[in-house]
Amino acid sequence: MDSLLKLLMGPWTTYILWVLKNDGPLRFGELKSRMAGISSKVLTDRLRMLEGAGLVHREYTPSIPPAVSYELTPRGHELKDVLQGLNALALRWHQEDMGVEA
Template sequence: MDYILRMLMGPWTTYIVYNLRTFGPQRFGELKRRVGGISAKMLTERLRTLEGAGLVRRDYEPTIPPKVTYSLTHRAHELDEVLDKLAQVARRWQAEDAAARTLKAAE
């Protein structure tokens, strides 16, 4: 368990995996826009870490300009159920928090 948690606990890591899972293969600029607030340096670092862990595949096409696309590997897709559960809990918590704020505002 520690192995996976250490792998996913890095800054932005889970959000990058979530975006690649949700939107499919993406080029660097597209992924950077979707992961709002991340610097190019941090995104590069996280992608290299994820690639080294076998979770992200980097496909390079030697065109002019070069085209690099990032996608999730089969190994990363083993996390699909976990990410689905996190998304389900997040939606429930958002709804609960919104209801609590509405109730508090009505007092």
């Protein structure tokens, strides 16, 4: 449990997983454009870490220009319910903070 929580608590990590779950597979530039405020360096570091953890697959196509896309692995897809739960909680809290009844 501790290792999974440490993995997910890194900066931008759950957001990257969320975007790939909803929109993937995506090329690097497409992924970056969906994540306002993330730097290329941080996105690259996070993707490498997630790839190393077996949650994200990097697909390289030797073309001109080279194409690299990212998508969730089956292991990454196992986080679907967790990510959806976090989204539901975030929406509820946002509504509460805005004084809107759910």
